[in-house]
Amino acid sequence: MWLRLINIALGVWLMAASAVLGYRGAARTNDVIVGALAASFAIIAVSEATRAARWVVFVLGLWLMVAGWVLGFEWSATLNSTVVGLLLASFAFVRGRVDARFGGGWSALWKSNENQVHGEKI
Amino acid sequence: MNDDYTPLGWSYNPSDWSQRLPIVGLSLIGFGIALYLALYQWRVFETVWEPFFGDGSRTVLNSGVSRILPIPDAALGALSYLADAVTGIIGKRERWRTMPWIVILFGLLVGPLGAASILLVILQPVMFDAWCTLCLASALISVLMIGPALDEMLASLQHVKREWKQGRSLWNVLWKG
Numbered sequence: 001m002w003l004r005l006i007n008i009a010l011g012v013w014l015m016a017a018s019a020v021l022g023y024r025g026a027a028r029t030n031d032v033i034v035g036a037l038a039a040s041f042a043i044i045a046v047s048e049a050t051r052a053a054r055w056v057v058f059v060l061g062l063w064l065m066v067a068g069w070v071l072g073f074e075w076s077a078t079l080n081s082t083v084v085g086l087l088l089a090s091f092a093f094v095r096g097r098v099d100a101r102f103g104g105g106w107s108a109l110w111k112s113n114e115n116q117v118h119g120e121k122i
Numbered sequence: 123m124n125d126d127y128t129p130l131g132w133s134y135n136p137s138d139w140s141q142r143l144p145i146v147g148l149s150l151i152g153f154g155i156a157l158y159l160a161l162y163q164w165r166v167f168e169t170v171w172e173p174f175f176g177d178g179s180r181t182v183l184n185s186g187v188s189r190i191l192p193i194p195d196a197a198l199g200a201l202s203y204l205a206d207a208v209t210g211i212i213g214k215r216e217r218w219r220t221m222p223w224i225v226i227l228f229g230l231l232v233g234p235l236g237a238a239s240i241l242l243v244i245l246q247p248v249m250f251d252a253w254c255t256l257c258l259a260s261a262l263i264s265v266l267m268i269g270p271a272l273d274e275m276l277a278s279l280q281h282v283k284r285e286w287k288q289g290r291s292l293w294n295v296l297w298k299g
Contacts, residue, residue: 015247032247040240040265047269049136049276102273103131103280 003091004046007057010084010091011039014064017080027077030067034060034081038088045092048100054092061089127216129277130284136274137218137225145232145270146210152263153203155256156196159183163194174255181252187245195242199260202235206267220299222278229275232267239264 014035018028038060044053064085068078104111128135135141162170163183172179182188188195209228213221239261246253285295 029248033244036240036243040236043262043265044269047273049273050269053269099133101131101133102276103129106276109276109279109283 001046001096003094003096004042004054007042007045007054007088007091008039010088011035011037011042011057014038014081014084017084018077021076021080023074023077026071027068027073027081030071030073031077031081034064034067042092048098049102049105051095051098052106054095057092058089061085061087061092064088129218129280132277135215135218136277137213137215139215141270141274142210145267146207148263148267149203149206149210152260152267153200153207155260155263156200156203159196159256159260160194160200163188163196170256172255175253178246178252179254179256181250182246182254182257185250187242187249199235199239202231202238203264205231206235206271210271218274218277219281221297222282222299223296225274225278226296229272229278232264232271236264236268 012035014031017031017035018024038057041053041056041060044050045057062085064081067073067085068081073081127137158167159170161167170179170183183194183196191198206228209224209231212224218225243258243261246257281299282292282295286292
């Protein structure tokens, strides 16, 4: 829960960072897009049934760690996105507590089930 | 919480009113916000409330993108929220198995509405260099609804798959449960 909330805050910070730190161009566009996506998927990952959404945040974090060099951000934007990306990816990597049970979850939809009448493996 | 209505292998019933009413409440708040913004876009209201971003709301709500479709985008958002509320409220506490089609429709409506909201949030600063407070609030609401709505769709999909695997027609299971 806390890690998800921190990641939501990091996504929102990324959306606002260009205005606060005063950078524009590719860095601003990148951070606004990635920040909105990260905050949104971190919100979805708060729910236990859709905790898997954290993997989208994880990939976004990995991208941020290299984005500054790939797209050629100025120094302050590069430092910001690298640190934010590292934090996002690290927190998203942790699954956290899942107390509820969901009948095998989403993977039950494409995996075969032992207690089925036609139980052959797909 | 553990009664006859809890799906097989679940620790709770995702069709319980305690699960569904908060989502319906959120969609009604979203409907109110989107309706207000649509009424501004139709010029029923001459001004729009914007506490933080100066001309931001006016820029975003009068942009070309907001008028691509025959009706303003906020009106489309209001209709989507209304559809979410209706498909969220229909059916009893066992609707995940008695009417899978409405639960799946509910999930399919909530998902794309959230996706469209995220897209519109991204377009604001990238295309118009402006933010719109109530548009952001509406987007937040539609994203908040996604996780809580999808668990019920998962229960319905598992039910449909189980019945289908036992030889029933997919069509019948979807409509009659």
